[in-house]
Structures are given as structure tokens and as C-alpha cells.
Amino acid sequence: MFRWYRNAAKCYAYFGDVSTFTYNFDDKSTWESAFRASSWFTCGWTFQEFVVPISIEFFSREELRFRDRRFLERLIYNITGIPLKAF
Numbered sequence: 001m002f003r004w005y006r007n008a009a010k011c012y013a014y015f016g017d018v019s020t021f022t023y024n025f026d027d028k029s030t031w032e033s034a035f036r037a038s039s040w041f042t043c044g045w046t047f048q049e050f051v052v053p054i055s056i057e058f059f060s061r062e063e064l065r066f067r068d069r070r071f072l073e074r075l076i077y078n079i080t081g082i083p084l085k086a087f
Contacts, residue, residue, distance in 0.1 A: 005052035013049065013058045015040050020060035031066075036079055050076060051086045
């Protein structure tokens with residue numbers, strides 16, 4: 001799987017438990033707690049999906065893009081402990 005992610009030009013992460021209709025994604029305080037609590041972070045493959053691909057875009061339950069990895073790097077570090085240098 002590592003090689004598959006490394007060769008990907010872009011990956012897409014679907015957060016089925018984070019709704020763009022419930023939160024205002026222009027105001028971090030309204031969606032950060034839902035993002036932090038997402039079950040997506042408990043998956044064993046999360047590390048390679050975050051670190052290896054060149055680009056990752058995050059999508060909500062409604063399949064709407066809400067951010068990319070570059071924007072969320074610090075928050076992802078705070079949640080997962082993956083060092084920022086790894087990104």
C-alpha cells in the first residue's frame with residue numbers, strides 16, 4: 001500500500017462523520033472538534049495516507065471538499081503526532 005500511495009498524484013479522504021452543512025468551514029472553531037473526533041483518525045492506514053501522497057483533499061459527509069493537507073498540517077500533527085517534517 002505504501003508504494004501505491006507514493007505513486008498517487010492526489011488522494012482523497014472522505015470524512016463521513018464530518019458534515020459541511022453542520023459546520024462553517026470558514027470558522028475553524030465550529031468544525032475543528034468534529035474533525036479531531038472523526039473516526040477516520042483511528043484507521044491503521046492513516047499514517048501512509050497522510051505522509052506519502054503529494055496531495056490530499058478532504059471531503060465531508062456531503063462529498064464537498066473542505067480543505068487540503070497543506071492547510072490542515074498543523075492540526076493533523078496535533079491529532080496524530082506525525083511530525084511536520086514528514087509532510
